[in-house]
Amino acid sequence: MPKPAAQNDQEELTARIPASSLVRALGVVGDAWTILILKEAFQGRKRFNEFHDNLRIPRQTLMLRLAALADNQIFYRRPAQHRTLVQEYRLTPKGLDLYNFILAVWYWHQRWSSQQLFLPDTLVHRSCGAPLKAAFVCRCCDQEVHRRDVTFIDAPDRGTDPQPMKRLSRQNEDAFNKPVEGARLDDLVATTIVGDRWSNLALFSIFQGHSTYSEIKDALGISSNILSSRLKKLVGLDLIHAEPAGRRIDYVVTPRGEDVYPMFHSLIDWADRWLAGSKGPPQFLVHSCGQITDARFICLSCRAPLRAWDVTVRQS
Ligand SMILES: [Zn+2]
Ligand SMILES: [Zn+2]
Numbered sequence: 001m002p003k004p005a006a007q008n009d010q011e012e013l014t015a016r017i018p019a020s021s022l023v024r025a026l027g028v029v030g031d032a033w034t035i036l037i038l039k040e041a042f043q044g045r046k047r048f049n050e051f052h053d054n055l056r057i058p059r060q061t062l063m064l065r066l067a068a069l070a071d072n073q074i075f076y077r078r079p080a081q082h083r084t085l086v087q088e089y090r091l092t093p094k095g096l097d098l099y100n101f102i103l104a105v106w107y108w109h110q111r112w113s114s115q116q117l118f119l120p121d122t123l124v125h126r127s128c129g130a131p132l133k134a135a136f137v138c139r140c141c142d143q144e145v146h147r148r149d150v151t152f153i154d155a156p157d158r159g160t161d162p163q164p165m166k167r168l169s170r171q172n173e174d175a176f177n178k179p180v181e182g183a184r185l186d187d188l189v190a191t192t193i194v195g196d197r198w199s200n201l202a203l204f205s206i207f208q209g210h211s212t213y214s215e216i217k218d219a220l221g222i223s224s225n226i227l228s229s230r231l232k233k234l235v236g237l238d239l240i241h242a243e244p245a246g247r248r249i250d251y252v253v254t255p256r257g258e259d260v261y262p263m264f265h266s267l268i269d270w271a272d273r274w275l276a277g278s279k280g281p282p283q284f285l286v287h288s289c290g291q292i293t294d295a296r297f298i299c300l301s302c303r304a305p306l307r308a309w310d311v312t313v314r315q316s
Contacts, residue, residue, distance in 0.1 A: 016160040017221070019282035021271035022204055022264055023161065026197055028072045029098065033057060033065050035105060039119065041095070042102050042308050046088040047080065074098070094274050099308045101270060103297040104262040107134055112256050122314040130301035132311060136262040137298050141289035147207050147261040149288040158282045198222060202230045203257065204264055206240060211250040265295055
């Protein structure tokens with residue numbers, strides 16, 4: 001007999017889940033507004049009013065997000081030069097290391113958004129002068145990394161984590177379910193993909209090879225109503241489609257969904273570096289070349305890794 005919803009919710013708050021770098025990363029940056037704030041920071045914005053004016057984000061929401069990003073050592077605060085009352089939010093090394101993730105969001109947008117791009121369309125790789133075209137490649141073999149080339153292997157002592165993201169989960173749901181007032185809708189398309197925990201985890205579970213409803217449900221340990229609604233959303237976003245296979249339904253990743261993979265992979269690499277602690281990564285992502293994949297975006301013209309300070313907007 002199905003349990004009442006309230007009991008399910010209670011169980012979710014107290015449950016432990018298999019340790020996951022993706023879940024840890026999403027606990028820090030898995031929120032639509034947070035991703036948009038990071039995008040602005042990588043474009044050189046530093047002050048509260050710059051974030052506020054460019055994103056049209058409610059002040060209270062911005063205040064909470066900046067405080068959380070500072071608490072998580074993504075930003076550090078310092079007084080602006082000559083104006084000691086004005087604070088600047090600057091990216092720490094841990095924050096700068098999220099650039100591959102921001103590029104992954106941009107990459108998805110560039111390929112799939114018919115509207116305004118997440119970052120300007122006129123980006124240039126400063127070292128070679130070419131208009132920016134990026135590829136997500138393995139550091140070991142220099143080949144492109146696609147989801148199908150990666151095998152996920154549990155660390156021997158993977159362990160469990162407490163349920164994450166309690167504080168922001170309500171807002172995540174809101175951001176996913178309805179556009180944030182005043183925000184540009186096109187900005188929200190890609191960011192909401194990674195702005196809702198269960199949608200992400202359902203998609204990631206399918207990426208890892210689970211294709212039927214019961215396989216995904218067992219892998220995530222979530223209630224039927226939550227999983228059904230998230231699968232429906234993923235189908236609605238055209239990231240997966242439902243394919244009848246005899247008496248069962250297989251969930252299959254669409255090409256548009258495949259291009260979400262670099263977002264997840266770059267978040268996992270980041271969390272492996274910054275959130276794994278002394279125990280090390282809970283899972284290893286092994287590339288088809290046989291090496292543990294540490295993937296990054298490179299410039300397709302000169303094949304150098306892309307760094308935030310080396311990518312600029314073309315002056316017309
Ligand atoms: Zn490789
Ligand atoms: Zn280049």
